[in-house]
Amino acid sequence: MCVATAESFPALVLNADFRPLSYFPLSLWGWQDAIKAVFLERVNIVSEYDREVHSPSFAMRLPSVISLKEYVHLDRRPAFTRFNVFLRDRFRCQYCGDCYRSEDLTFDHVLPRSRGGRTTWQNVVTACQDCNLEKGSKLLRECGMTLMTEPEPPSTFRLQENGRGFPPGFLHESWSDFLYWDSELEA
Incomplete structure (x- = not known):
């Protein structure tokens, strides 16, 4: 066969x-x-x-x-990758709360890089393209947006549970x- x-x-x-x-x-x-x-x-x-x-x-x-x-x-600590950020945030935009497929998501720097923000677990969140565009390089208080959850480094266990x-x-x-x-x- x-x-x-x-x-x-x-x-x-x-x-x-x-x-x-x-x-x-x-x-x-x-x-x-x-x-x-x-x-x-x-x-x-x-x-x-x-x-x-x-x-x-x-x-x-x-x-x-x-x-x-x-x-x-x-x-061991999970790798800091775009996919793991999406998985940590359960494929949900952290601004509007809507769920998306991974190809329809991006990530956003809460403190914009243009203002000294770094690309770390604590400063990067999942965002849909519309919210990312609306926020741009502004601070949250400047654009009237809020986060669904505070970003933090996930454990391997948390990513596994989210993946389930x-x-x-x-x-x-x-x-x-x-x-x-x-x-x-x-x-």
């Missing part, structure tokens, strides 16, 4: 504690990388698809969930025990 693309059968990657490495973007590996990690004995197979891949002398079901054998510590609020379009049923999106809890 020939599997057309890596996206066809992604494997959910769990840390050694059986929690996803990340929620947003969801920690997924293409089937080729998952099989390579299995052969290199870096992961355990937790669940499999019904589909197989074959070589002349070998057949293997494609992994749908894998767990790392060695725990990856996630307690944005499930991807495709979720294989074998992943549900590990992701907790729309899971009904027992009474």
Whole structure:
């Protein structure tokens, strides 16, 4: 059987504690990388698809969930990136409060760079293009705008929790025990 693309059968990657490495973007590996990690004995197979891949002398079901054998510590500080600013702010303009897709967002310096503001977690917020244009290089009190929340450096845990609020379009049923999106809890 020939599997057309890596996206066809992604494997959910769990840390050694059986929690996803990340929620947003969801920690997924293409089937080729998952099989390579299995052969290199870096992961355990937790669940499999019904589909197989074959070589002349070998057949293997494609992994749908894998767990790392060695725990990856996630307690380091998140990288200061545009995407992580959007994720920290939950893809919500910090001025008008509306939610947007990432390609419709920008970031704004609360204290404008033209007035000595720096590009730091504490001075950068998510903004829609209209609010960013309206604020321009003015201070908040000069333009009558207010912030939804004060900007601060997020923890990796906070970004993970925020990411859980944005499930991807495709979720294989074998992943549900590990992701907790729309899971009904027992009474």
